[in-house]
Amino acid sequence: MSYFSSDFKLGILGGGQLGKMLLQETRKWDIQTKVMDASSEAPCKIACNTFVIGDLLDFDAVYNFANDVDVLTIEIENVNLDALEKLEDEGKKVYPPTKALRIIQNKAKQKLFYIDNGIPTADFHRFAYKSEIEDSIANGGLHFPFIWKAARFGYDGQGVKVVRKLEDLEGLPTGECIAEDLIPFKNELAVIVSRSVSGEIKTYPVVEMEFHPEANQVEYVICPARIEPKVAQKAQEIALKVSEKIQHVGLLAVEMFQTQDDKILVNEVAPRPHNSGHYSIEASYTNQFEQHLRAILGLPLGCTDSKVAGIMVNLVGAEGYTGDVVYEHMEDILKLEGVTPHIYGKRQTRPFRKMGHVTIVNQDIAKAREIAQMVKETIKVISK
Missing domain, CATH: 3.40.50.20 (Rossmann fold)
Structure with a gap:
């Protein structure tokens, strides 16, 4: 064709x-x-x-x-x-096939899939209704702290909350959910696996993700991840196993925890281009979006190596601002070396809404991280 x-x-x-x-x-x-x-x-x-x-x-x-x-x-x-x-x-x-989406769309089914296929993941409890969590706590079946996750429709930090006391459950949706062990992780990592219609498979380098503590959103994506080679290899192997078992076509972003003793636990997956791969637009030989096209059209997959170190900074709406968006200090970040902004085209901002991202590329990952911090501290997404 x-x-x-x-x-x-x-x-x-x-x-x-x-x-x-x-x-x-x-x-x-x-x-x-x-x-x-x-x-x-x-x-x-x-x-x-x-x-x-x-x-x-x-x-x-x-x-x-x-x-x-x-x-x-x-x-x-x-x-x-x-x-x-x-x-x-x-x-x-x-693409991805419906069979793969049925596994991924519901986080409870996704977690059970990991257990059934021997994929390491955090221990969890599944509940049909939020009210069952309180019963489980009262009967000693569930203990604080834990991570509450809605089984459906969680996105961009929504549908996830750290629960440290009973009052933290107030105001959460009442439907199907899971309660997951709170992992004292060393790093949050991600690997994007591309799988084509023809069965060709390639992985992108392991990236490291730094999250906003309140919004539960990625603030920085760092490539390559600052981890030991043996840990990176383990993360790649587990991501490939998840891909093989799910049998997706296109991209699969596999988010993982690196524990204090360097075990790798799968957190969750996304069957599409992903926030953790945005750095690839400037830093990789083949960016994740082109790779997704190649995969679903059955074209040869492109090289996933990085040309330079890349760091992505998320641009989200500042707290306290809602309305017509204004990007403050854009000119100042454009003066910095290796900086490329991406504005998503959303005219209305609100607290923590994803409005864009900025990629920083540099031969030196430490220098790129330093510039990324300057970008984060300089640009502001506010309203008129």
Whole structure:
């Protein structure tokens, strides 16, 4: 099949910043695209050939959207899987496959999958309702502290909370959830695995992630991770095992904990381009978005090596500001060496909303980290 400057059409479910960055690669190759999102102001709207407003969780909206596309992919996993399954049954190419998405979309099922397949992960309890957590605590089955996670719809730090006392459960959603052991980790790591339609597999280098303590969002992604080679190798091996068992097509971001005694525990996965791979746009020979395209179209996978050390700084809405966005001190960070900002196109900011990211590249990882700190302290995402 001819993908380039042809009638081929790629469908993308989700119109956020991940889709926008994926569209930069489709435009580079002149691949036709059709995108659906619930928001008329989605970042993807300006960069695709056809934009459709629709509910990603609505069966009819998803099914009808895909009628005239040749290959269908996602930029967010919270989509209607029954519609995708019917499309697959009718011969539509859907990547990642629905079978993989059914494992990943529900965090409780995801954790059980790890246990069933011998993949190391933190101990956890599964609850149909939040009220069952209180019963378990009262009966001695669950002890503080632990991590509460909603089974569905968690995203960008939402749906996750450290619970240290009973009062911390107040105001949380009442539905299905898990309570996970709080791991005293040394580092949070991630590995992106690319798997093509043809079965070709490549991994990106292990990255190190530094999180905001309150928002539970990544503040910095550091590549290469500042860890021992044997730890990096172990992380790569476990990520490949997860990929093999899930049998995804496209990208799979595997987030992991490095414990104090250097064990690797899988935290969770995402079956799409991921925040932990944004550094690759400037720092890698093949960025993660191009790699996703290569994988789902059955093209040869690109080189995943880094050209230089790369650090990504997330740009999120400052606390206390809601409304029309203003990026303060952009000129100041552009004066710094090796700095490239990416603005996602969201006109409205609110506290901790992801509004963009900045990549810093340098031959020296220590120097890159120093500049990244300057960027974080300089630029402010506020409102008018």
